[in-house]
Amino acid sequence: MTILSHKSVPGQRTPSSPDMESDAKERFMANVLLIGHQPDLYMHLSRLFADGGHSLKVVSSLEDGIRHCRASSCQLVVLEEGMDNALEGIPRLRSTQAAPQVVVVAERYNPERGKAALLSGALNYMPKGKAPRAITTLLERLPSFGGNGAEGPDLRDFGIFGSSAALRAQFETIARSSNADVNVLLQGETGTGKELFARAIHRMSQRRGGPLITVDCASLPEHLVESLLFGYSQGAFTGAAKSRVGLIRQADGGTLFLDEVSELPMSLQKKFLRVLQERRYRPVGGGSEESSDFRLVAATNKDLQEMVREGTFRDDLLYRISTMRVLLPPLRERGLDTIEIAEHLLQSRAESNGGKVWQMSAEFRARLLAHPWPGNVRELVNVIDCTLAVAGDGDMLFAEHLPATIHAGMLPQSSRPWQGRTPTRRSTDVGHHGMHDRAGKMAHGVANGAAPSHASHNPSQGPSHGRPHDTADEAAAYATHAGGAHPDALPSFREARREALEAFEHAYLATLYEAVGGDIRQACSLSNLSRARLYELLRKHAIME
Structure with missing residues (x-):
């Protein structure tokens, strides 16, 4: 493991006077790790870091960098894109004990690679020529980005289990914005935990003392959706024997969670847009307007941009509900989160039933990791419950305990017979x-x-x-x-x-x-x-x- 540590070099000014030392203590001083093999980038960074009090170390491989982040405090990793498996290493770096932010530096800027780096958990992606100055500026802002991932709320406090960088990056986004009263759009496949994130947003916000009103837009009958949201006055329609307060009014002082917002009828989208703009509305059959002070959190598993192009969702409503977007990763992209969630489920089932905690065998774990989980966490919950229902005696779960649909799916599908080939063949x-x-x-x-x-x-x-x-x-x-x-x-x-x-x-x-x-x-x-x-x-x- 090759590690070079920055030291002051001749000709560079270092904090030596008492006043300068006092100023250095007041500034944020970060431990920065450079993973790469280009000495010019190291020299540029070391010169710029000299006056800032930041420490800079360099290692020559991704594995050495990961080991360093496990054993030492590190707030920022500068990762050269040319390193082997650089983008795949971002989640691994983020998931170490130090949980550093990661900046990827590219010899040749590639927008698609940049997008992949950010979705993998990187804080920024930049060309090499602009990197030294940009990183120096970034260090001044690092505390506002949650430089140490150990700080802040724990996902488990909100019923969210997993340690993958993709999940933590999205959670850190909502945690850092907890004091901002802006509309949030949660996007992700069915079963990725959008409702859990909505609850977390509400509980971390300044509105946590108010109500959280959940509306499943997909289950609302189209002919009743307006009256359920806005409420109605007595005699507004046949059967309206008395006035009823709508869900929007019930969310006053709290959070309104619109699940599957893509199912909101076009006929209602314009009216709801006005509610978001003015926080005022008129109940069905009502003579006077009412107001409601709420924060909106919306969720969908569909591509709203595509729906806008198809003319089935208003573009102005999309802009209004998506002040902040949170993209929840599917379970198949969260690595060992599958095992962590399964362990939690086994523990919680044992506690609720007063029974033993089942252990998972190696092949059982391998099956869980290999399955694509089209139903995401919701499917995993059902699979664990089904497995426990048929497990019988013992304390170890094996692949054969899994539902047949999963266990059979892991078996080879080819029926080609063994031809007796020798090892010397191609x-x-x-x-x-x-x-x-x-x-x-x-x-x-x-x-x-x-x-x-x-x-x-x-x-x-x-x-x-x-x-x-x-x-x-x-x-x-x-x-x-x-x-x-x-x-x-x-x-x-x-x-x-x-x-x-x-x-x-x-x-x-x-x-x-x-x-x-x-x-x-x-x-x-x-x-x-x-x-x-x-x-x-x-x-x-x-x-x-």
Whole structure:
């Protein structure tokens, strides 16, 4: 691990007088880590940091940077885009104990790569030429961005479970804006937790003493939606025996949560727009206007921009409801959050039923991580409840306990028989049985606590003929190494588990790719992964560029 630490150099002014030292103490002084191999960027940053009191260290690899963030306090990471797996490393850096902000510096600016970096949890993306000055300016604002992820509200306090950078980035956005009384639009697939985020927004806001009124726009009958929202006066229509206060009025002093706002009828959208602009409305059949002081939080699983283009949603209403947008990531993009949520569900079910806490076997965890979860967290909750209902005796959950729809979906779909190919044939001749033989050995290794090899596979070179790794030996070697390490150098249990599961993922994909000879269609059939997801994983693990 190569680490260079900034020291003052000849010709540079350093805080030496008492007045200068006092000024330095009043300024925010950050620990900055540069991950890269371009000395010119390091020299530019070190010169600019000299007067600011900031410390600058540089490491030459992403893995060294992650280890540094685990063991040391670090507020900002400057990550060169040219590093191997740079964008994939952003969530890993953000999820370390230091939880630093990450800035990505590109040799050649690419807007699409920039978008991917920001969605992965980066604070900013900038070209190398502008980076030194921009980073120096950014350091002055860093405290306002929550430079230390350990500060602020805990997601678990609001019933939200997960540690992925994608989830935490969105939560930090609403936490930092808790005092801003602006309209918020939550966007995400069904089951991603939009209602939980709406409750969190309300509970963190200055309106938490008021009511939170939830309106499911998809369940409102179109002929009654106006009267339910605005209320109505006695005799306004047949059956209106007495006046009724609408949901908008009930939200006075609190938060109005419109779930599935995309289902709001066009006939009502213009009227609701006026309510948002003036906070005044007229009940159905009423003679005088009423007012309601509320904050709006809206949610949808649809693309409202596309609906605007189709003419089914008003563009002026979209702008009004989306002062702040929060994009909730699907469960399949949240990595080990699946396991964390499952563990919480098992614990809570045991507490509510007064029973034992079931443990998850390695293959059970692997099934959970491999499933695409089209229903997201809501589907995971149902799967865990179904699994516990049929688990019977024991205290360990195995893959066979999962619902048949998931367990069967993980089984290979190919029915091609074993052709008896020898190991000297090309990888395209590797049969179905060979795939299962290696996968079985690999699963056996993981189930016994060992991490598969990280060796990548180059399809142009055919099958790998290196010495096979003994998983038991690897596990013993790791235990021996860990036993002699200083406690501060050890990763957390969650980090170690994540690395082991990533190793399993890499080994499985490398074996799969070799077995099918690069045939993506067959790989999708065997793994039960979509083509897009498989491509994503193969690139992530550098198995296919």
